[in-house]
Amino acid sequence: MLSGALLVGTSVRTSLRALALERLGSVEQVITSLGFVRESFATDLESIERDTDSAEGYESIAPLVAVEGFVTHQQSGRRASRVQVYGVDERFWSFHGIDPDDRQLGRNAAFLSDGLAAELGAVSDDAILVRVERPSAVPISSLHGRRDDVGRTLRLGVTRVLDGPELGEFSFRPQQGLARSVFVSMVRLQQELEQSGMVNTVLLGNRVPETSDEGDPDRVARTESAVRRIATLEDLGLSVNAIPDLETFAVESAAGLIDDKTAEAIDEVAIAQGLRTEPVLTYLANQIRNGDRITPYSLITAMDLSVVSSADISQASDTETPVVLNQWTADDLAVDQGDSLTLEYYVWEDEGRLVTHEALLRVADVIPITGSAADQTLAPDYPGITEANNVIDWDPPFDVDLGLIRPVDEEYWDTYRTTPKAFVPLESGQRMWSSRWGRRTSVRVFPAMGTDLDVARARYATALQERLDPLAVSFVVYPARSLALEASSGVTDFGLYFIYFSFFDFFCFFLKLLLNMKIQMHHSVILLHRVF
Numbered sequence: 056m057l058s059g060a061l062l063v064g065t066s067v068r069t070s071l072r073a074l075a076l077e078r079l080g081s082v083e084q085v086i087t088s089l090g091f092v093r094e095s096f097a098t099d100l101e102s103i104e105r106d107t108d109s110a111e112g113y114e115s116i117a118p119l120v121a122v123e124g125f126v127t128h129q130q131s132g133r134r135a136s137r138v139q140v141y142g143v144d145e146r147f148w149s150f151h152g153i154d155p156d157d158r159q160l161g162r163n164a165a166f167l168s169d170g171l172a173a174e175l176g177a178v179s180d181d182a183i184l185v186r187v188e189r190p191s192a193v194p195i196s197s198l199h200g201r202r203d204d205v206g207r208t209l210r211l212g213v214t215r216v217l218d219g220p221e222l223g224e225f226s227f228r229p230q231q232g233l234a235r236s237v238f239v240s241m242v243r244l245q246q247e248l249e250q251s252g253m254v255n256t257v258l259l260g261n262r263v264p265e266t267s268d269e270g271d272p273d274r275v276a277r278t279e280s281a282v283r284r285i286a287t288l289e290d291l292g293l294s295v296n297a298i299p300d301l302e303t304f305a306v307e308s309a310a311g312l313i314d315d316k317t318a319e320a321i322d323e324v325a326i327a328q329g330l331r332t333e334p335v336l337t338y339l340a341n342q343i344r345n346g347d348r349i350t351p352y353s354l355i356t357a358m359d360l361s362v363v364s365s366a367d368i369s370q371a372s373d374t375e376t377p378v379v380l381n382q383w384t385a386d387d388l389a390v391d392q393g394d395s396l397t398l399e400y401y402v403w404e405d406e407g408r409l410v411t412h413e414a415l416l417r418v419a420d421v422i423p424i425t426g427s428a429a430d431q432t433l434a435p436d437y438p439g440i441t442e443a444n445n446v447i448d449w450d451p452p453f454d455v456d457l458g459l460i461r462p463v464d465e466e467y468w469d470t471y472r473t474t475p476k477a478f479v480p481l482e483s484g485q486r487m488w489s490s491r492w493g494r495r496t497s498v499r500v501f502p503a504m505g506t507d508l509d510v511a512r513a514r515y516a517t518a519l520q521e522r523l524d525p526l527a528v529s530f531v532v533y534p535a536r537s538l539a540l541e542a543s544s545g546v547t548d549f550g551l552y553f554i555y556f557s558f559f560d561f562f563c564f565f566l567k568l569l570l571n572m573k574i575q576m577h578h579s580v581i582l583l584h585r586v587f
Contacts, residue, residue, distance in 0.1 A: 077219050078226045078234060078539065080151040081115065083261035084278055085227045085535045090309075091190060091253035092290040092529075094118055099285045100257065114261060117150035118254040119143050120244050121227075122187050126237060128175040129182040129210075135174050139226065139236040140187055142244030142254075150260055151222060160240045165211035168223040170233025172216040179216060185209045185237060189248050190255075193311050193438060198339075198403045198453070198490075207247040211239060227258065227535045261536075278532045286525035288516060293317070293523075295516040297508055298432055298499075304512040305335075305497045306519070311435045312493030317523065321498050324518045330511075333359060333499040334481055337434045338488045339451075341411070342399040342459070343477065345388040351459035352446065353384070355398075356433045356475040357484020363428045366392075366420035368480070376483045377419035381428055383467060384476040385421040394418045400487070401453055409453055414487060416479070424474060434473035435496045441473055 086100075097118040120142030126135045141147075145155035160166065165185065167177060177183060186208045217223030217238075224234045245251050259278065288294060292309040306313070306321050313321070318334070325332045336357040343350045355378075360368045364379045375395065380388075390396065396416040401409050422428050434441065439450035446460050446468045467476075485494045502511035526532065 076536075076539070078224045079536055080222055080225060081260040082227050082258050083113075083534070083536045084259040084275065085533055086257040086259065086278065086282060087121075087531050087533075088255050088290070089529045090292055091250045091255050093287075094252050094254050096254070096285060096290065097257050100259075100281055103281050103284065113259045115150045116260070117143075117146045117258045119147055119256050119258065120241055120248070120250070120254050121256045122190075122244075122248070124185050124187040124237070126171065126175065127184040127186075128177050129184060131176050133175045135171060135235060137235070138171060138185075139234070140185060140244070141225075141236060141238050142241040143238055144241045147241075147258075150258060153222070160238065161214070162240055162243050163211055164214040164240070166215045166217050166238040167213055168225070168234045168236040169216055169218045170223070171235040171237060172213070173233075174235065177213050177216070179213055181213045183211055183213060183237070185211060185239065187244075187248065190250065191438075193309075198401060198409075209239065209243065209247055211237075227256075229539050275532055275534050279526055282525055282530050282532060286520075286530060288520050288523075290530075291523060291525060291528050293519075295500075295512055295519065296432075297512050298430070299508060301427060301430065301499075302508060303333075303499050303501045304508065304515070305432060305499050307435060307497045308493075309436075310492065311437070311496060312490065313495045313498065314493045317528070318493065318495055318498065320522045321500075321519065324515060324522050325500050328515060328518065329503065330515065331501040333362065333501070334495045335433055335497045335499060336481065336484045336488060336494060337475060337496045338400065338484065339437065339440070340398055340400045340477075342397075343384065343388060343416075344397040344399065345390050345394065348388050349459065350384055350387050350476065351461075351464060352449070352455065353476040354434050354473055355477045355479060355484070357479050357481045357488070358433075360419070360478055360480055363426075363478050364420040364422055368419050375415045375417040376479055378416040379420045379422055379478040380418055381422055381424045381474075381476055383424060383471075385418070387463065390418050392418050392420060402488070403490070412487070416477075424471060428478070429471070429474055431471070431473045433475055433497070445469075 097116050100113075101116050122140050122142075124138050124140040126138045127133070143160070145158075148155040148158040158166075165183060167175075167183075172178065175183070186206050189207050223236075225236060226234050241254075242251075245253060294307050294309075295304055296307065297304045308314075308317070322332055338355055338357070340353050340355050341351065343353055343355075360377070360379055366379075368377050368379075376398075378396065378398075380390070385391065388396065394417070396418065398414045398416050400412055400414075402412050404410055436442075437451065439452065443449050446464050447457060449455055500515060502508060
């Protein structure tokens with residue numbers, strides 16, 4: 056009995072281990088990113104591997120797009136949620152030792168895992184709809200995050216149903232139950248997600264697979280070191296752009312806001328190089344009001360007001376914020392220095408709702424639209440706004456009252472585009488508009504006078520890239536194989552588990568035997584009583 060229980064336990068462990076390895080295929084480690092990175096990231100990694108020429112290097116490397124989606128079987132209407140959608144090309148199949156010519160994925164083709172096909176009742180030549188969420192560098196839970204129409208739907212034809220040995224059970228994350236996945240053309244998925252030439256996952260295969268069943272911290276550390284060498288500022292969603300007219304360059308984030316840790320690194324690098332920085336926070340206000348006069352939908356920049364005005368800027372009171380208006384806005388509102396205004400703006404709160412706030416302003420100065428006050432680059436890239444040719448064509452992720460837009464507003468946009476109409480102190484703007492995503496939309500960095508701007512920008516960008524840790528900002532490296540094997544073994548010793556069951560069965564048998572003996576003895580006593 057005991058040997059049988061141990062045998063069954065060993066068999067269970069072996070089966071779970073085999074399933075874990077089948078799901079991984081040739082994967083040993085996986086590199087993922089919170090955002091999308093250059094597809095050439097994988098090529099750069101291969102270059103490092105060739106340079107090191109290590110016997111412990113990777114046998115193969117394959118980039119792919121991995122997202123979660125919602126699949127509908129068109130014929131039956133059956134649906135499946137939380138499906139793993141993989142955008143792959145020939146490199147994925149070659150990575151797993153499969154002839155890519157036998158796995159051609161056309162633009163409108165899809166391979167389904169056996170488990171997903173069974174759930175949907177789908178077979179070859181059936182049509183499916185795959186809906187995936189379009190990624191955005193701008194956080195959805197921020198003011199300019201797209202909360203509507205974030206999905207993209209792909210209409211595809213099922214050309215193959217994959218069983219386990221054909222990677223139908225592929226998954227680089229430990230999971231329970233049958234794999235529910237769909238494989239589509241990487242190029243098609245990239246286009247639908249508006250991420251052409253970009254990926255978010257890189258698979259690493261071990262050159263010595265028989266040694267990779269156990270976790271190897273040194274191998275993970277080597278991969279992390281490679282990621283640190285390869286990752287660029289672009290991969291981290293950052294850019295350093297020269298502004299020649301103002302003899303400065305700006306550090307910006309694709310997210311629209313720079314988080315506090317990154318902002319700290321930006322300042323540290325500048326200090327180390329003896330450079331002056333100027334934090335900037337630009338925001339879109341709904342209205343600036345003076346009585347019945349309204350200037351709608353204005354970009355306002357919070358920064359050091361001495362950059363744009365030589366006036367003595369001081370806080371008028373605890374309830375009013377000093378504001379510097381450009382001449383166009385002052386004329387539009389019919390105000391001058393010392394007048395009071397009301398500012399109305401939206402704030403997206405963490406509870407998931409848009410709230411209108413108001414602030415009182417006092418006009419501290421009126422300035423011409425020249426120099427720093429004419430800088431269109433103070434505004435980040437606001438999707439649906441900055442690329443529009445007309446104000447009437449704005450399409451932000453919140454309601455816009457088109458009835459407020461006048462011909463003069465269109466004229467301003469045609470002439471000045473994203474030039475701010477007003478400026479407030481940095482601390483005041485951050486008090487009104489900062490969020491958990493950050494308190495700056497950009498940081499201006501000023502080289503020393505007489506320094507070549509391009510040289511200073513390149514030197515600063517290189518130092519900033521070295522200062523930021525990609526693994527703390529965006530990337531994750533994890534040993535998929537060792538984690539999967541650890542999950543398959545679990546914390547339960549299946550041999551002892553079945554031994555316990557065996558003892559339980561024996562105990563139940565013994566109790567039943569005693570009960571039967573008790574019943575028989577009881578019957579005997581009754582019989583003797585009747586006899587005597």
